[in-house]
Amino acid sequence: MLKRITEHDIDRARVSEKAVAVIEKLRDAGFEAYLVGGCVRDLLLGQVPKDFDVATDATPDDVRQVFPRVRLVGRRFRIVHVRMGREIIEVSTFRRALSEEDHEPHFSDEGMILRDNLYGTVDQDAFRRDFTVNALYYDPTADVVLDYCGGMKDIASRTLRLIGDPKTRFREDPVRILRAIRFSAKLGLNLHRDTEAAIAPMCEMLNAIPPARLFDEFTKLFLTGHGERAFELLSDHELVEILFPLPAHGEAVAKLALASTDHRIREHKPVTPGFLIAAFLWQEYLDHLEPTSTLASSQQEDPASTVIAAQQSTISIPRRHGWFVRDVWHLQPLLANRTSRNVARVLAHRRFRAAYDFLMIRCATGDAPDELGEWWTKAQTVETDELLRELPSGRSRRRRRRRGRNRRRRGAADMSVANGGPQVVEQ
Ligand code: ATP
Numbered sequence: 001m002l003k004r005i006t007e008h009d010i011d012r013a014r015v016s017e018k019a020v021a022v023i024e025k026l027r028d029a030g031f032e033a034y035l036v037g038g039c040v041r042d043l044l045l046g047q048v049p050k051d052f053d054v055a056t057d058a059t060p061d062d063v064r065q066v067f068p069r070v071r072l073v074g075r076r077f078r079i080v081h082v083r084m085g086r087e088i089i090e091v092s093t094f095r096r097a098l099s100e101e102d103h104e105p106h107f108s109d110e111g112m113i114l115r116d117n118l119y120g121t122v123d124q125d126a127f128r129r130d131f132t133v134n135a136l137y138y139d140p141t142a143d144v145v146l147d148y149c150g151g152m153k154d155i156a157s158r159t160l161r162l163i164g165d166p167k168t169r170f171r172e173d174p175v176r177i178l179r180a181i182r183f184s185a186k187l188g189l190n191l192h193r194d195t196e197a198a199i200a201p202m203c204e205m206l207n208a209i210p211p212a213r214l215f216d217e218f219t220k221l222f223l224t225g226h227g228e229r230a231f232e233l234l235s236d237h238e239l240v241e242i243l244f245p246l247p248a249h250g251e252a253v254a255k256l257a258l259a260s261t262d263h264r265i266r267e268h269k270p271v272t273p274g275f276l277i278a279a280f281l282w283q284e285y286l287d288h289l290e291p292t293s294t295l296a297s298s299q300q301e302d303p304a305s306t307v308i309a310a311q312q313s314t315i316s317i318p319r320r321h322g323w324f325v326r327d328v329w330h331l332q333p334l335l336a337n338r339t340s341r342n343v344a345r346v347l348a349h350r351r352f353r354a355a356y357d358f359l360m361i362r363c364a365t366g367d368a369p370d371e372l373g374e375w376w377t378k379a380q381t382v383e384t385d386e387l388l389r390e391l392p393s394g395r396s397r398r399r400r401r402r403r404g405r406n407r408r409r410r411g412a413a414d415m416s417v418a419n420g421g422p423q424v425v426e427q
């Protein structure tokens, strides 16, 4: 089964010297060690790996004996981070797949893996990995690729294929469904027919994944430069609705926010999950703003909190990102309310820039008038007193009359006035 491949496209200049040093040091101490996973896959596809992982038969304690500066990490299993200058090399011990005989506590009643912390050999380690292209080992000393699962053939045909029976592998860990989408989006790989066919029957199982793990996967899907494509693929496989309550007419804002995030990443500008969460849940938030009963409305919970809390049951939103989302949303009606007092307040707000970027996305989808976006673009460079005087008269009086209504109702109303009617997102 093992193929040793000496003819391959790995460009040695792209291999981290620090990772090679870690491997050589482990070998000198009598252990087996290889580069593995995403870095080997990316090198074979001609891409620059973002980090380098090493797999070895040394246990975490053995690794600690070999390297003075290490840190033990890992929620689900122990991994060693070896620091080499500015680089951190992740070293993990070969593990084996669980078999039918490994019942509890390793599997849940539904067949999901709860623990996979059993050490194994390199060939066992290959078969417990998710996709064939992720199960290739590179020996930098001999310049050889070890292929146990047919990964080289799939690299050549740009195919993403689960190792083993697809339904079983998705059942064991449904997050592999999202990983399939992510690798396909990031690397332009085509899902193998059998892998793709297993998504629909297994996707409901994503509901059983802890929200914190889904948040991690959310950031990898959408904040690594290929979010727009990942969203398209999620949509094609009807997975969006499993992750978010995204109403169909909310897609336009979500897609533009993703395109803008991808663009910022290409330009090495900072990005934040909060901006995307604000976009994904925007339509849901607007739906919650619909004036309901006025009775005791001031005692009702902020609709922003209601919407964020509902999302937390699927994907957890760390507190600071939750506050970011609230700020961006709460600033939208204030952006539409151009009185001199408000304009000064909004410009000084620490989330003004994010709220403005969000407004521009709303303008681009027809969810807010272009004139409003253009006004705020100018307001950042020109004296606002002058701009305020240029506004058609009556605008600010109309706003003032609305004061005194409860805050949230006022927010919703202002947004619709600014749009010249109810919220309709153009498709
Ligand atoms: P990236 O470039 O995004 O880091 P990666 O392939 O390195 O891609 P990681 O999440 O860093 O992805 O995982 C490293 C390796 O561990 C994978 O290549 C795969 O072999 C294995 N792996 C990770 N998650 C799983 C999983 N859920 N099931 C099976 N194997 C996995």
Ligand code: MG
Pocket: 037, 038, 039, 051, 053
């Ligand atoms: Mg990795």
